[in-house]
Amino acid sequence: MNESFTLLQVPKVLSGPGSLHKVFDELTGRRLLCLISPSASTHRAVMDVFDAFERAKVEYHREEVSGEPTVEVIDTITARYLKGTVDTVVGIGGGSVLDAAKAVSAMLLHRRNPSMRTASVLEYLEGVGDKPAPAGRLGLVLIPTTAGTGSEATKNAVLTRVGDGGFKKSLRHDSYVCDLAVLDPSLLDSAPLSVLIPSGMDALTQLLEAYFSVSTNQYIDSLVLQALTDMPYALMGLIEKTGKREDHLATLSYGAFISGVGLAHAGLGYVHxxxxxxxxxxxxxxxxxxxxxIAKTNRAMFTRAITDGDADVYLTRLHRLAITWGLTNQEQAIQLLERLEILAELPSAASYGFNREDMDTLDVVKAQRNAPVGIEADEVRAILYSIL
Ligand SMILES: [Fe+2]
Structure with a gap:
């Protein structure tokens, strides 16, 4: 646990069922570019907001964004609004749409500078471009409709290129944290389980990786552990249709936000x-x-920690997590993750085209990042093969 730490900015937050209705007041007088996912477009509460824009003659433009954002998507949307008067970008959708909104809000501001008019976001991506990301962006409001990446709390936008020369890299700057995040759990209600559960498991993973991170601190520790308390049970409740659905959605919505705060401060581990x-x-x-x-890497870390006998801090923290989950020991905490994985009935990586050769290209040593326990390279490779 680091006793010396830096606290990063968090956005203003509107949280709770119906909080989307308050967003209208926040946007009055702005000239908006709304990036929205196709599924969010049909959500009743989202349609109400656009109806309210119409009635009040709010100036807005609307772009549908689907799939994980690419350099080309960001450059194209940005180019379309360079000459306009848009001063605020609103992202409504899953993490991909929120990341797209974040990148467009930054690039739109900077490309309006004549000397940067033809710039591509590619030039500023970590590990891809050769320039530091420029400071500043237009106004930015993020409204998640799934509970996953926590983009509404972070300062980076992840852009993806799939295939040969592919990458998944961040446009990142402290100034890119949004002005306002709207955490309205009722927006999650229309997402199918096939979207809600994996995205919620991303949030759970981010919370766990931030919780166990060697770079965590007291501030993050208290936030993340509290947000973790109900997360696995909320996911199970949604799958098994037990408990109050609205309570589960509220847990996911808040958990995803805190997972973003957590990863921004403490970093991530093997899974990411x-x-x-x-x-x-x-x-x-x-x-x-x-x-x-998530379950397999945690099982491997737990086994390694017991075998090596020099991971007391990790084992103590895992025990604390087990108690928080209403369990009595570390083994039960790992079993809870394994039970969740089984319940989720996830499609295999092979169904998305992965084979052993693909898995062999991954750097299994670098993958540890801030995880507190190292897993042998062969063991990580075996985990990757096992998800095919
Ligand atoms: Fe993630």
Whole structure:
């Protein structure tokens, strides 16, 4: 646990069922570019907001964005609004749409500068471009309709190129944290389980990786552990249709936001070290890749920690998590993750085109990132083969 730490900015947040209705007041007088996912377009509460824009003659443009954002999508949308008067970008959808909105809000501001008019976002992507991401963006409001990446709390936008020369890389700057995040769990209600569960397992993964991170701190520890308390049970309740659905959705909505705060401060571990590069090989949904790996990597870390006997901090923290989950020991905590994976009935990585050769290209050593326990390379490779 780091006792010296830096606290990053978090956005203003409107949270709770019906909070989307309050967004209208926040946007009055702005000139909007709304990026929206096709599924969010048909949501009743979202349609109400656009109806309200019409009645009040709010100036807005609307672009549908589907799939994980690419350089080409960001450059094309940005170019379309360079000459306009848009001053605020609104993202309504899953993590991909929110990341697209974040990248467009930054690039639109900077490309309005004549010296940067023809710039591509590619030039500013970490590990791909050769320029630092420029500071500043237009106004930015993010409204998640799935509970996954926590993009509404983070300062980076992940852009993807799949296939040869593929990458999954971030446009990142402290100034890209949005102005306003709207966490309205009722927006999650229309998402199918096939979307809700993997994306929620991404949020669960981010919370767990931030919780166990060697770079965590007291601030993140308290936030993340509290958000973790109900997460696995909310996911199970949604799958098994037990408990109050609206309570489960509220747990996911808040958990996803805190997972973004957590990863921004503490970083991530094995699952994201593997799922990120996997997303550049084949178009596997990020949440699904995380969902396939979370129980198995935690089982491997737990086994390694017991075998090696020098991971007291990790084992103590895992025990604390087990107690938080109403369990009595670490083994039961790992079993809870395994039970969740089975209940989720996830499609295999092979169904998205992966084979052993693809898995062999992944860097299984670098994948550890901030995970507190190292897993042998062969063991990581075996985990990757097992999700085919
Ligand atoms: Fe993630």
């Amino acid at each position: 070290g593997l799922s990120g590069p996997m997303g550049a090989i084949h178009a596997i949904p990020h949440g699904l890749a995380c969902a396939l790996l």
